[in-house]
Amino acid sequence: MRIVICGVGALGSHAAVLCRNLPATLRLVDFDRVESKNLLGQAYVKPSIGKNKATALKLQLANFYGVAVEAFGVRLTSQNTHELLDEADLLVDCFDNHASRTLVSTFARARARACVHAAVSGDGTYGLIRWDDQFVPDAEDEEGQATCEGGEHLPMIGLVSATLARTLQEFVELGTRTNSMVSRSGITRV
Numbered sequence: 001m002r003i004v005i006c007g008v009g010a011l012g013s014h015a016a017v018l019c020r021n022l023p024a025t026l027r028l029v030d031f032d033r034v035e036s037k038n039l040l041g042q043a044y045v046k047p048s049i050g051k052n053k054a055t056a057l058k059l060q061l062a063n064f065y066g067v068a069v070e071a072f073g074v075r076l077t078s079q080n081t082h083e084l085l086d087e088a089d090l091l092v093d094c095f096d097n098h099a100s101r102t103l104v105s106t107f108a109r110a111r112a113r114a115c116v117h118a119a120v121s122g123d124g125t126y127g128l129i130r131w132d133d134q135f136v137p138d139a140e141d142e143e144g145q146a147t148c149e150g151g152e153h154l155p156m157i158g159l160v161s162a163t164l165a166r167t168l169q170e171f172v173e174l175g176t177r178t179n180s181m182v183s184r185s186g187i188t189r190v
Helices: 011-016 034-039 053-065 079-086 098-111 154-174
Strands: 002-006 025-029 070-072 091-092 114-120 128-129 178-184 186-189
Touching: 002 011, 002 079, 011 025, 011 053, 011 114, 011 154, 025 053, 025 079, 034 098, 053 070, 079 098, 091 098, 091 154, 098 114, 114 154, 128 154, 154 178
Parallel strands: 002 025, 002 091, 025 070, 091 114
Antiparallel strands: 114 128, 128 178, 178 186
16 A cells, blocks of 8 residues: 655654554655754654755654655646656645645545545644545635644644544554544544
8 A cells, every 4th residue: 555645744744753654655745845943843853954854754764763655855736646646545635735735635536546634723723634525625814824833733733643643544454534623622533
């Protein structure tokens, strides 16, 4: 099985680390570079600063855990979705913007691929894990709004990432698809 994680910022990087032991090949897709501010809320280490996020996480997984993953340090566009996503058995959307989420969803629906989306609210009060058939990509509150970069929402990021990793594990091992709402008062799985 091949799992493609699209966006390895706060949620995607932590989920990838938590999924390192799954019986699957992980493919990471992200064009962004690691900045010092990312160390506060993402699964990167100081020597990763300046490196492409997908490549940096690939190196960390190899060095820390001996896990080989595929990394593509490019922006997902309508021109490269086929190349980057077509081999996936499961697509995981951890992007933080409307346009990229829509690209993943559109591709998944056109190819009838399993696809799950994960997000944390801008204020860090809740997070969602939704399978594509129940996911509606909403527009950003504001174009380019702040995302989980400062680390102030780290506990919620951890909860949502762990819930996402559990969702992926259940899909890989049991074929089940569970949606979740994560809030300060707990996790509701449906």
